[in-house]
Amino acid sequence: MEISAIDKDKGFGVAAELAGEALPSSTVKTSSRPLVPDPTRPTFYSPHPPSPPHFLLFSLDRHVPFDPRPLLNSSRENLILNSAPVMPESSIKRSLGVDLTRTIQESRVLLVGAGGIGCELLKNLVLTGFGEIHIIDLDTIDLSNLNRQFLFRHEHIKKPKALVAKEVAHKFQPKAKLEAYHANVMDKRFNVEWFQSFNLVFNALDNLAARRHVNHMCLAAAVPLIESGTTGFNGQVQVIEKGTTECYDCNPKETPKAHPICTIRSSPTQPIHCIVWGKSYLLPELFGDSEDNPEGFDNETTADNADEIAKLKQQAQQLQEIRDSMGSEEFPHKVFDKVFRIDIEELRGMEGMWKERKAPEILDWDQLQEQSKSVEPTIVDIDQREWTEPEAFFVFKDSLDRLSKRLKELQKTASSEGPAPIIEFDKDDTDTLDFVTATAILRAAIFDIEPKSKFDTKQMAGNIIPAIATTNAMTAGLCVLQAFKVLQGDLANSKMVFLERSGARAINSDSLNPPRPDCGVCSAVHAQVLVDPEQVTLNDIVEGVLRSELGYGVELSILKESGVIYDPDLEDNLPKKLSELGIIKDSWITVVDEDDQDQDPRVNLELFINERTEPATEEVKPAVLKEIVNIPRKPKSAIQPASEDALTTNGASSTGKRKREAEDDDLTNGHLAKKVAGESTSNGNNSEPIIIEDEGAILIDD
Numbered sequence: 135m136e137i138s139a140i141d142k143d144k145g146f147g148v149a150a151e152l153a154g155e156a157l158p159s160s161t162v163k164t165s166s167r168p169l170v171p172d173p174t175r176p177t178f179y180s181p182h183p184p185s186p187p188h189f190l191l192f193s194l195d196r197h198v199p200f201d202p203r204p205l206l207n208s209s210r211e212n213l214i215l216n217s218a219p220v221m222p223e224s225s226i227k228r229s230l231g232v233d234l235t236r237t238i239q240e241s242r243v244l245l246v247g248a249g250g251i252g253c254e255l256l257k258n259l260v261l262t263g264f265g266e267i268h269i270i271d272l273d274t275i276d277l278s279n280l281n282r283q284f285l286f287r288h289e290h291i292k293k294p295k296a297l298v299a300k301e302v303a304h305k306f307q308p309k310a311k312l313e314a315y316h317a318n319v320m321d322k323r324f325n326v327e328w329f330q331s332f333n334l335v336f337n338a339l340d341n342l343a344a345r346r347h348v349n350h351m352c353l354a355a356a357v358p359l360i361e362s363g364t365t366g367f368n369g370q371v372q373v374i375e376k377g378t379t380e381c382y383d384c385n386p387k388e389t390p391k392a393h394p395i396c397t398i399r400s401s402p403t404q405p406i407h408c409i410v411w412g413k414s415y416l417l418p419e420l421f422g423d424s425e426d427n428p429e430g431f432d433n434e435t436t437a438d439n440a441d442e443i444a445k446l447k448q449q450a451q452q453l454q455e456i457r458d459s460m461g462s463e464e465f466p467h468k469v470f471d472k473v474f475r476i477d478i479e480e481l482r483g484m485e486g487m488w489k490e491r492k493a494p495e496i497l498d499w500d501q502l503q504e505q506s507k508s509v510e511p512t513i514v515d516i517d518q519r520e521w522t523e524p525e526a527f528f529v530f531k532d533s534l535d536r537l538s539k540r541l542k543e544l545q546k547t548a549s550s551e552g553p554a555p556i557i558e559f560d561k562d563d564t565d566t567l568d569f570v571t572a573t574a575i576l577r578a579a580i581f582d583i584e585p586k587s588k589f590d591t592k593q594m595a596g597n598i599i600p601a602i603a604t605t606n607a608m609t610a611g612l613c614v615l616q617a618f619k620v621l622q623g624d625l626a627n628s629k630m631v632f633l634e635r636s637g638a639r640a641i642n643s644d645s646l647n648p649p650r651p652d653c654g655v656c657s658a659v660h661a662q663v664l665v666d667p668e669q670v671t672l673n674d675i676v677e678g679v680l681r682s683e684l685g686y687g688v689e690l691s692i693l694k695e696s697g698v699i700y701d702p703d704l705e706d707n708l709p710k711k712l713s714e715l716g717i718i719k720d721s722w723i724t725v726v727d728e729d730d731q732d733q734d735p736r737v738n739l740e741l742f743i744n745e746r747t748e749p750a751t752e753e754v755k756p757a758v759l760k761e762i763v764n765i766p767r768k769p770k771s772a773i774q775p776a777s778e779d780a781l782t783t784n785g786a787s788s789t790g791k792r793k794r795e796a797e798d799d800d801l802t803n804g805h806l807a808k809k810v811a812g813e814s815t816s817n818g819n820n821s822e823p824i825i826i827e828d829e830g831a832i833l834i835d836d
């Protein structure tokens with residue numbers, strides 16, 4: 135990447151030179167000339183760089199009459215990050231124009247999550263002049279949040295994130311109207327009407343369930359949603375608008391990987407299999423509640439793995455007997471012999487398993503005892519390199535001893551009525567981490583698998599994906615840019631934006647796709663029904679609303695979050711009151727049309743339960759639709775190719791993403807990356823620079 139730094143004083147240039155040293159693969163060019171207006175473009179200020187760079191960074195102070203509108207109006211993405219403590223309104227107007235500034239000031243927006251992205255986003259929203267911002271977060275502040283959730287300080291630890299975020303952000307812009315909720319966004323009180331009260335919703339969440347819930351509520355409320363997320367250096371921003379774009383659920387999401395039980399118990403092939411064995415099998419069997427379901431591997435009994443489960447249970451039972459000798463001198467030897475010798479001997483006996491791969495090797499207590507004599511106790515502090523077998527053996531005994539003493543201590547002080555004390559894995563609990571690292575290394579040696587260091591084990595066992603402050607900050611900036619487009623009703627130019635570390639460009643974008651016709655979530659029609667859940671029966675809904683008012687036939691089923699509550703073969707629930715079925719105010723049921731005899735079935739109907747206060751009378755039916763809705767038929771072929779011009783007005787149908795994937799195949803180093811950048815400059819698509827205004831807005835052109 136090529137970076138040009140220009141400043142009328144020397145300071146920025148020096149900083150850029152230092153940056154150049156820190157980024158040896160980049161070319162940093164510095165210059166200390168003043169900015170001059172570009173005579174060919176009336177509102178544009180050109181520094182006349184020596185050669186057209188890929189990115190151009192401007193650091194401007196208040197006195198330079200800079201107008202970045204041409205950049206904002208360019209067809210490509212720009213990134214705005216506000217870095218100033220307070221951005222004067224005049225600056226915002228100059229940057230965004232009077233109309234957009236007013237729209238922003240009059241907007242009422244919801245920010246869900248005040249974590250890594252949320253803190254950055256709140257700061258951006260406040261400094262950009264958003265008029266009313268509601269912040270919701272269920273969590274309290276933790277020490278580990280402070281490195282990147284910059285609104286929080288040490289004195290805020292244990293306080294609710296939403297409330298502290300509000301308080302701190304308010305100081306940036308006292309005029310902003312902020313409202314905070316220390317609550318779960320999935321609470322029923324945050325109902326469709328509440329969502330409808332916002333012009334725009336931002337998701338800055340960290341889990342699938344909450345993201346899907348907000349997606350669903352925004353679709354039901356017909357409020358646009360800007361969804362965002364980061365993992366390490368990668369970030370993504372997606373604009374979702376009912377009926378126009380794909381929703382969060384249009385594309386299936388990966389669920390966390392569970393390893394097959396046979397892999398964990400008898401045929402590990404990767405370091406993670408040994409780590410999961412130490413963390414989710416051996417540690418809980420010795421120090422936890424062995425009745426608990428282990429996490430990280432799939433121990434559901436099926437025809438295929440019934441034998442494996444039975445074997446595991448048998449081995450676990452034998453370990454339980456050994457557990458009784460915890461605290462005695464023989465305890466470590468007994469545990470070692472059981473898991474690193476007896477169980478392995480048994481496995482070796484299953485000859486069929488070892489035809490294709492090397493049979494596991496048994497470990498020898500006496501030999502390791504001898505070899506580990508010279509190991510220093512400080513070995514536990516060496517976390518960057520993999521321990522040798524004797525070192526791992528030493529830590530195995532040492533951590534087993536520490537954990538045994540801890541559990542004995544806990545047992546002494548525990549009350550007899552409460553649950554028996556246990557020790558669970560925690561990546562920040564050194565005793566458990568040492569134990570898992572050491573046992574995983576010993577197991578890896580048995581199966582001839584590469585060992586992992588304590589540091590790596592912590593990442594892998596703790597499912598840690600490093601959170602990078604810069605990625606969060608850039609992603610939050612991109613969210614605001616997309617918000618500008620949504621608020622201007624310019625969905626045609628809204629994008630799906632990606633931050634990536636590899637490839638030619640850091641920021642890439644893709645046109646938004648129209649909704650997938652087969653998506654059960656966003657193809658659904660949403661309606662509200664007014665009822666008294668204590669009085670109204672399911673039959674009142676099925677007959678009184680669905681069949682008589684909406685014309686459904688016999689073949690329909692009704693689902694609640696927990697499963698099916700009605701279908702033609704399940705009529706027991708019909709006479710029950712809604713409240714008895716757990717269908718309360720502000721919950722919803724999904725109606726699925728199963729009738730495909732005469733014509734195609736209708737799309738799903740999501741019926742939200744609204745409470746009615748006045749009683750039903752002769753004239754007023756017990757369940758009434760708030761508005762009559764038209765429920766279209768499902769399209770003939772569920773998966774249709776997305777219409778190319780459904781969203782794009784600029785004809786940009788060949789998406790940046792596909793192009794980028796092709797580029798990635800060719801690009802392995804910065805040299806090629808530069809070449810691509812140069813090419814796109816010459817074809818006129820990439821000629822705009824990045825601008826950083828260090829006390830107003832920072833614009834980074836994509």
Ligand SMILES: Nc1ncnc2c1ncn2[C@@H]1O[C@H](COP(=O)(O)OP(=O)(O)OP(=O)(O)O)[C@@H](O)[C@H]1O
Pocket residue numbers: 246247248249250251252270271272273278279295317318319320338339340341344601
């Ligand atoms: N259902 C929910 N309702 C409200 N807030 C939620 C909900 N689920 C998650 N959140 C909040 O979303 C935020 C996500 O932020 P982030 O991804 O930075 O996670 P974190 O928990 O702060 O950090 P880390 O997981 O890395 O320790 C968190 O503050 C979390 O409390």
Ligand SMILES: [Zn+2]
Pocket residue numbers: 380381382383384385649650653654655656657
């Ligand atoms: Zn969808």
